[in-house]
Amino acid sequence: MNLFEVYKLWDIEPVRGLDTKLWDKDGAEYTDLYGGHAVISVGHCHPHYVKMISEQLGKLGFYSNAVQNSLQRDLAQRLGRICGYDDYSLFLCNSGAEANENALKVASFHTGKARVLAFRKAFHGRTSGAVAATDNPKIQAPFNATDNIVFAPLNDLEAVDNELSRGGFAAVIIEGIQGVAGIYEPTEEFINGLRLLCDKYGCLLILDEIQSGYGRTGKFFAHQHYGVRADIITMAKGMGNGFPIGGILISPAIKASYGMLGTTFGGNHLACTAALAVLDIIDNEHLVENAAKIGEYFTMAFCDDKALKEYRGKGLMIGLELRDEYVGLRDRLLFEKHFFTGAAGAQVIRLLPSLTVSQETAESFVNAWKELTL
Numbered sequence: 001m002n003l004f005e006v007y008k009l010w011d012i013e014p015v016r017g018l019d020t021k022l023w024d025k026d027g028a029e030y031t032d033l034y035g036g037h038a039v040i041s042v043g044h045c046h047p048h049y050v051k052m053i054s055e056q057l058g059k060l061g062f063y064s065n066a067v068q069n070s071l072q073r074d075l076a077q078r079l080g081r082i083c084g085y086d087d088y089s090l091f092l093c094n095s096g097a098e099a100n101e102n103a104l105k106v107a108s109f110h111t112g113k114a115r116v117l118a119f120r121k122a123f124h125g126r127t128s129g130a131v132a133a134t135d136n137p138k139i140q141a142p143f144n145a146t147d148n149i150v151f152a153p154l155n156d157l158e159a160v161d162n163e164l165s166r167g168g169f170a171a172v173i174i175e176g177i178q179g180v181a182g183i184y185e186p187t188e189e190f191i192n193g194l195r196l197l198c199d200k201y202g203c204l205l206i207l208d209e210i211q212s213g214y215g216r217t218g219k220f221f222a223h224q225h226y227g228v229r230a231d232i233i234t235m236a237k238g239m240g241n242g243f244p245i246g247g248i249l250i251s252p253a254i255k256a257s258y259g260m261l262g263t264t265f266g267g268n269h270l271a272c273t274a275a276l277a278v279l280d281i282i283d284n285e286h287l288v289e290n291a292a293k294i295g296e297y298f299t300m301a302f303c304d305d306k307a308l309k310e311y312r313g314k315g316l317m318i319g320l321e322l323r324d325e326y327v328g329l330r331d332r333l334l335f336e337k338h339f340f341t342g343a344a345g346a347q348v349i350r351l352l353p354s355l356t357v358s359q360e361t362a363e364s365f366v367n368a369w370k371e372l373t374l
């Protein structure tokens with residue numbers, strides 16, 4: 001049987017990892033500033049992470065959501081404390097798209113309304129509801145077409161006001177920082193204005209922090225740079241450092257009812273253990289602070305870089321928009337200098353490294369970049 005070929009692959013197979021290093025099957029070493037798409041938050045094979053998951057696997061790997069699971073409660077308490085939303089409730093699932101799907105559903109249950117406002121160039125996942133709120137016709141099947149979603153331009157409060165005034169909106173969904181689009185930030189004025197408009201029109205503000213959350217931008221969630229509070233926050237990616245887990249944080253104003261949401265695998269013992277290990281490491285190693293510090297270094301190192309049209313982002317969620325003559329640099333960084341990076345189209349290189357990335361590694365990347373762009 002062949003694989004259903006939906007991914008464009010590089011001809012490299014990493015078989016081993018340690019922190020921000022990867023090795024392929026021939027022993028060649030790479031530096032990972034991509035983190036498997038913002039997933040590796042605490043480094044590959046961190047010893048504490050490996051130990052906790054291995055020990056849990058030897059005790060109990062899985063049981064369903066029909067029984068008590070104190071790991072879920074521990075995770076909710078730890079996460080609430082560390083992210084500043086300790087009065088919220090946690091629902092656990094398995095991926096980012098599933099988190100957004102559930103968030104939209106909760107908003108609709110709570111408000112009794114069906115419409116959702118999302119933003120141009122947004123990416124919220126590939127399942128039905130999530131992809132309908134994603135502004136990319138290439139990944140929306142005819143089946144996903146719905147009249148319930150409208151798109152407004154990012155950072156245009158007047159356009160949002162106009163749309164919401166038509167009525168029937170359950171939610172506005174927005175990424176903490178748009179990732180797949182190429183790293184575009186909502187302004188402070190916009191995100192605060194959005195909060196006020198949601199209150200005015202009686203709809204919920206959903207912050208998709210799946211890529212921008214978990215400490216990546218130098219705060220636990222990107223929207224916390226602006227002091228705004230969301231009604232629902234979605235997360236996945238860095239939450240499990242590669243072990244599939246997603247979650248949604250839900251405001252105390254929203255009440256649960258039995259059967260409203262559910263999943264077989266969500267919040268299983270191994271997934272919760274992985275997420276607890278990640279929180280331990282983020283906490284013990286002060287990784288949110290490290291993300292801010294190394295992000296600051298990159299900002300300075302790339303200011304006035306001749307290969308760049310624009311530097312965008314915060315902390316370790318960075319978009320490097322290339323001038324036309326440097327398109328192709330990402331492949332050169334990989335094949336000549338052995339640095340993995342992400343991309344958004346041909347023109348934007350995305351840096352999404354583990355929050356453990358060291359100053360030395362950051363400098364080695366900047367040096368490699370400068371050598372290639374002399």
Ligand SMILES: Cc1ncc(COP(=O)(O)O)c(C=O)c1O
Pocket residue numbers: 095096097098100123124125126175179180208209210211212236237
């Ligand atoms: C902002 C955002 N939302 C949702 C998703 C979907 O997450 P998943 O691929 O885990 O379904 C992604 C994935 O890239 C994302 O960046």
